[in-house]
Structures are given as C-alpha cells and as structure tokens.
Amino acid sequence: MAPALRRITAIVPLHLEVLAGWNGLDRPVRWVAVSELEDPTPFLEGGELVLTTGMRLSAGDAEPYVSRLVARGVAGLGFGVGxxxxxxxPAFAEAAEAAGLPLVEVPRDTPFIAIGKAVSDLLAGEQYEEISRAFAAQGRLTRAALQREGPVAVVDRLAREIGGWALLLDPAGALRHAAGTTGRRAAGLHAGTDDKRGVAGDWARETARSLEPEIARLRSAPSLSSLALSTPDEHVVVQPLGRRGFFAVGSPRPFSPIAYTIVNAAGSLLTLALEQGREQRSAAAQVRSAVLRLLLAGEVRAAAETLAALGMRLPEEPVTVLACDTPDPEALTEALTGAAPGAVPGALTGAVPGPRGAFAGVGTFTAPWEGLLVVLAPDAGADELVALAAQHGRVGVSAPGVEIARSEGRVDGRMEGREPPAAGAAGSVTRNASRPDLDTGLDRGYEHDLDRAVDQARRALVSASPVARFSELAGRGLLSLLDPAAAASFAAAILAPLREYGSRADLVESLRAYLASNGHWDAAAQRLGVHRHTLRYRMKRVSELLGRDLDDPAVRAELWIAVCL
Structure with missing residues (x-):
C-alpha cells in the first residue's frame, strides 16, 4: 500500500508545512511529479504529489489550477517557495482549502528531488513489507495444506488472510466448505454442520448458487484462469481447481496485487492437495467396495473386522439402502458422510468424528458398486440423506428397516440351522456364472435383508424421478417410471408409419380402441362407430405398416404404451 501524505509530511528533514486540506492527509501518494506547467493534468495518472514553484502561476490562476488537480485525483500539491x-x-491556500486538496509548503532548502527520494524509499519499504506479508501468508497456507484436512484448513486460513470469506466448491459448483466473514456478519461457515446451519450457512449456499454463471463460464472456457467480480460492497475472485472443483473468495476491499498473490497461492495449494489425494481416495473406494462385497456375501463378521482394523465400524442398524446414480461419487460421498474434501481415513466408512459434516454422527457407509454409489444410511437420518443425495443425481431407495446382522451365518450357500432350498425351488439362488463377484441379487432369490435391499434400491432407479422409493413404485403406474422425453421419442418412432399413412382412416385411434378392448372386435368397433370388418381391415393394415404381429402380447404392450403417450 502506498504511504499516506501525512507520513511524508512528518519526515523531519524535509521541513514540510501543511497550509490547507488537513482532512486529506490520509490519501495515499503513489508517486511524485514535478511540473511547472499551467495544466500538468494530461501527464498525470492520479494519486501523485505534484510539486511546483509556481513559475508560471499567479494568484488569479489558483482556483482553476487547483480545480484541475482535484479533478485528476492528485494526492496533494507541494508549493516550493523562495x-x-x-x-x-494566499489565493492558492484558500482554493486548496475550499477544494479539500492538501497544500504543503516546501522551503527553499528542501530540494524537490529529496521529496521524490523519500517517497520512493517509502514505496519500496511498503512493497517489501507487502511481499514479506505475502511470503508469511503463503507459509501459513502451506502449513494449513499439510494438515489432515488440508483443503478445508487452506480455505479457513485463506478467509482469515484476506479478511473476507472463502468457498470451496465441487466440480458441479455445489458447496463443499465455507469459512470467513460475510459483510457485517462473522461466521464459521462450515457448510452442513448442525450448529452452523442458520443464516450464515444459508448465505454460503446462496452465494454458491449465485456463482453458477461464473462457474459455467470457467467450465466452458478452459483458457480462463480466473474471474473477478466487483460491486460497491464486495469484490469476488473465482478460480478453477483443475478437474477437482472451484474456489471463490470475497472481500469488502478491492484485492491488491499482494492479495491476488495470496489467492493464487491458495489456489495452487488447493489443487495440489486435492490431486494428491486421488490415489488414496481410489484405494479407500476399493476398500469400501470390498467391504460391501463381504456384506452382500453374508460375511458380516469379516466385513466388520476389516473395518475395525482400520478404526472404523459399520453403521448402526436398522438401515435404508440408497443406490445413487451420480457423475461425481467422491463429491457425493463427502456430502453424505461429512468427510473433508481429500481426507482419506474418514472417507473409508464415512464415519467422521466431530461436527464437520451434518451427518457425520449417523455413521453412514458408502461404497462404489457397478457404476453406482451404494449408501447404507441409518433409518434415523435416511430422509435427510436422501434429500442431500438427490442434489447430486438420481437416487433409488429401498424399504427401511434393513438388519445387516441378519446376513451373518451364511456358510456355503446356507444359513446356520437351515438347509438350502432345492434347485429351482422358490427362494433358491441363481448365481451369475460368468461374473460371480458381481452377483448382488438381481434376477434371483435373496439370501438376506441387505441383499434384497440393494436389489430394491437399484431397481428403483428405473424411474425417471430424481428420487424413487421401491415401496412406492407399484402404485405409481408403469408410465410414470419412464423418462418423458425418451418415451415420447419411442412413441413417435413406433407410430410414425401409421401417422404417415395416406388413408383418411385414423389408424392410431383405431389401434388405441382395439388395444383398449383387449382385441375384442365387436367392442372396439362399437367404440369407434364402425363395422367390425372395417376394423379388421384397419388392423391388418396396421400390422403390415408396422411389420408386427398384433397377436403377440409383447407387441401389444409396446403399442399400448406408445398410444397412451
């Protein structure tokens, strides 16, 4: 920051005396300009201390001369005497006082160059101090990055360094973590924590949503390294973090070059911290998948022992199973479990100690599974977890009340104390011979509650809804499970030959009446108001145009869906 004029006038060897404009002495002086021109403003940028001996100036020039300097934004006027x-x-002192421009008398014994050197030294000292502060800030940010929850610690530290706020966002722009001071309100904005989900938390989420246009611009234009936004009350910088997400910082003051340096350093540290954890997160995901495989195989004791060796545990029973179709399983895992971005130990089970995440206390378990993220959510917090997961993609939900422990005791295809059912009998198991490791209960019987619940959650994803509960599918009707756009395209394609047929007969309406009457000619003909032989002819034409056998139940089912859309 440039030195204030008050500091320059206080330098004793310069013997400067302030004659007017005392209220403006806190203005920063960015340079010293010596000029004897009647109008030096074309050669000024603003913020200068202008020095003159008044060689071409008279008392009558005072007011217009001072007015031009004020309009240009100079910091002050130094008038050399002798x-x-x-x-x-006196006219210059009066004009300066009226315009609020600091006027300093420079004695004959003080060379103008001495004032220039003094200001230059102060500027160099200020720059050195700013650079030193920047290096110190980078050191503090680096130490924060080395902590267990590196990215979160960096965001917290950055907010303090800039005296504002900072947000960490996932690749979709959703809020991961926030910290700092927002306007006149100071808050530890730990996104999602139970004790910080009031006004401040709402503000952080609303700020993240307001930045969606900027996030979209950065995503669509990879050449953009950052975006800066300014309003009278706030200044914001948004930067990408490679493929790992984005971060944004805001301050009530404009960002200085040193502040930009600190922000850029934080961005580099965040990118590095998030990228370095990729292999560890991948290994953690493999461990969770292995644990889920054990659970689905009925080996609950082995799964629990595996987690116990890592200092983790299974979620409390009973649970509800979620099957989540999301483009970013890692971000969803962090959101569901409260794990800090990039943190590995807590990511193994999602049971993170402390109040960092809103659902850390419920012991949620997540695991990647055949392109989905399977979640075992304790029933007590299942509804909240479902709502949160829906923000990241589609969610299939099993029936509640699943007892994981009931999976225990299965040995070589049988439960303790029970004989396995005969081959082909109801409830018997049909294994996938080609992929036994991926067998999860689809198209077969069930060995235990968890096996059935995973199947239910996955089957619920057939619905086009963001959230589909298996227990509600039967009452919703088949058509409600179809994606509207895909179903409309299917109907248009399958019925196109009938709509393009040149006859005046409405073959689509005739087909609808025929199918609605379950193929009964008389009932369908009566509904249409035509003779049954006419309807027979139309259905023959329909069969020929479509190249399909209308007596085939599967064909009738497809056509019925098409005519109902």
Missing part, C-alpha cells in the same frame, strides 16, 4: 514566490500565495 524562488518564484517568497511565500505560498
């Missing part, structure tokens, strides 16, 4: 003028003309 050469052209024995003293500063």
């Amino acid at each position: 050469l052209s003028h024995d003293a500063v003309p």
Whole structure:
C-alpha cells in the first residue's frame, strides 16, 4: 500500500508545512511529479504529489489550477517557495482549502528531488513489507495444506488472510466448505454442520448458487484462469481447481496485487492437495467396495473386522439402502458422510468424528458398486440423506428397516440351522456364472435383508424421478417410471408409419380402441362407430405398416404404451 501524505509530511528533514486540506492527509501518494506547467493534468495518472514553484502561476490562476488537480485525483500539491514566490500565495491556500486538496509548503532548502527520494524509499519499504506479508501468508497456507484436512484448513486460513470469506466448491459448483466473514456478519461457515446451519450457512449456499454463471463460464472456457467480480460492497475472485472443483473468495476491499498473490497461492495449494489425494481416495473406494462385497456375501463378521482394523465400524442398524446414480461419487460421498474434501481415513466408512459434516454422527457407509454409489444410511437420518443425495443425481431407495446382522451365518450357500432350498425351488439362488463377484441379487432369490435391499434400491432407479422409493413404485403406474422425453421419442418412432399413412382412416385411434378392448372386435368397433370388418381391415393394415404381429402380447404392450403417450 502506498504511504499516506501525512507520513511524508512528518519526515523531519524535509521541513514540510501543511497550509490547507488537513482532512486529506490520509490519501495515499503513489508517486511524485514535478511540473511547472499551467495544466500538468494530461501527464498525470492520479494519486501523485505534484510539486511546483509556481513559475508560471499567479494568484488569479489558483482556483482553476487547483480545480484541475482535484479533478485528476492528485494526492496533494507541494508549493516550493523562495524562488518564484517568497511565500505560498494566499489565493492558492484558500482554493486548496475550499477544494479539500492538501497544500504543503516546501522551503527553499528542501530540494524537490529529496521529496521524490523519500517517497520512493517509502514505496519500496511498503512493497517489501507487502511481499514479506505475502511470503508469511503463503507459509501459513502451506502449513494449513499439510494438515489432515488440508483443503478445508487452506480455505479457513485463506478467509482469515484476506479478511473476507472463502468457498470451496465441487466440480458441479455445489458447496463443499465455507469459512470467513460475510459483510457485517462473522461466521464459521462450515457448510452442513448442525450448529452452523442458520443464516450464515444459508448465505454460503446462496452465494454458491449465485456463482453458477461464473462457474459455467470457467467450465466452458478452459483458457480462463480466473474471474473477478466487483460491486460497491464486495469484490469476488473465482478460480478453477483443475478437474477437482472451484474456489471463490470475497472481500469488502478491492484485492491488491499482494492479495491476488495470496489467492493464487491458495489456489495452487488447493489443487495440489486435492490431486494428491486421488490415489488414496481410489484405494479407500476399493476398500469400501470390498467391504460391501463381504456384506452382500453374508460375511458380516469379516466385513466388520476389516473395518475395525482400520478404526472404523459399520453403521448402526436398522438401515435404508440408497443406490445413487451420480457423475461425481467422491463429491457425493463427502456430502453424505461429512468427510473433508481429500481426507482419506474418514472417507473409508464415512464415519467422521466431530461436527464437520451434518451427518457425520449417523455413521453412514458408502461404497462404489457397478457404476453406482451404494449408501447404507441409518433409518434415523435416511430422509435427510436422501434429500442431500438427490442434489447430486438420481437416487433409488429401498424399504427401511434393513438388519445387516441378519446376513451373518451364511456358510456355503446356507444359513446356520437351515438347509438350502432345492434347485429351482422358490427362494433358491441363481448365481451369475460368468461374473460371480458381481452377483448382488438381481434376477434371483435373496439370501438376506441387505441383499434384497440393494436389489430394491437399484431397481428403483428405473424411474425417471430424481428420487424413487421401491415401496412406492407399484402404485405409481408403469408410465410414470419412464423418462418423458425418451418415451415420447419411442412413441413417435413406433407410430410414425401409421401417422404417415395416406388413408383418411385414423389408424392410431383405431389401434388405441382395439388395444383398449383387449382385441375384442365387436367392442372396439362399437367404440369407434364402425363395422367390425372395417376394423379388421384397419388392423391388418396396421400390422403390415408396422411389420408386427398384433397377436403377440409383447407387441401389444409396446403399442399400448406408445398410444397412451
């Protein structure tokens, strides 16, 4: 930051005396300009201390001269005496006082170059101090990045360094973590924590949503390294973090070059911290998948022992199973479990100690599974977890009340104390011979509650809804499970030959009546108001145009869906 004029006038060897404009002495002086022109403003940028001996100036020039300097935004006027003028003309002091421009008398014994050197030294000292502060800030950010929850610690530290707020966002722009001071309100904005989900938390989420256009611009234009936004009350910088997400910082003051340096350093550290954890997160995901495989095989004791060796545990029973179709399983895992971005130990089970995540206390278990993220959510917090998961993609939900422990005791295809059912009998198991490791209960019987629940959650994803509960599918009707756009395209394609047929007969309406009457000619003909032989002819034409056998139940089912859309 440039030195204030008050600091320059206080330098004793310069012997400067302030004659007017005392209220403006806190203005920063960015340079010293010496000029004897009647109008030096074309050669000024603003923020200068202008020095003159008044060689070409008279008392009548005072007001227009001072007005031009004020309009240009100079920091102050230094009037040298003892050469052209024995003293500063009173008209200049009056004009400066009226305009609020600091006016300083420079004695004959003080060379203008001495003032220039003094200001230059102060500027160099200020720059050195700013650079030192920047290096110190980078050191503090680096130490924060080395902590267990590196990215979160960096965001917290960055908010303090800039005296504002900072947000960490996932690749979709959703809020992962926030910290800092927002306007006149100070808050530890730990996104999602139970004790911080009031006004401040709402503000952080709303701020993240307001930045969606900027996130979209950065995503669509990879050449953009950052975006800066400014309003009278706030200044914001948004930067990408490679493929791992984005971060945004805001301050009530404009960002100085040093502040930009600190922000850029934080961005580099965040990118590095998030990228370095990729292999560890991948290994953690493999461990969770292995644990889920054990659970689905009925080996609950082995799964629990595996987690116990890592200092983790299974979620409390009973649970509800979620099957989540999301483009970013890692971000969803962090959101569901409260794990810090990039943190590995807590990511193994999602049971993170402390109040960092809103659902850390419920012991949620997540595991990647055949392109989905399977979640075992304790029933007590299942509804909240379902709502949160829906923000990241589609969610299939099993029936509640699943007892994981009931899977225990299965040995070589049988439960303790029970004989396995005969081959082909109801409830018997049909294994996938080609992929036994991926067998999860689809198209077969069930060995235990968890096996059935995973199957239910996955089957619920057939619905086009963001959230589909298996227990509600039967009452919703088949058509409600179809994606509207895909179903409309299917109907248009399958019925196109009938709509393009040149006859005046409405073959689509005739087909609808025929199918609605379950193929009964008389009932369908009566509904249409035509003779049954006419309807027979139309259905023959329909069969020929479509190339399908209308007596085939599967064909009738497809056509019925098409005509109902």
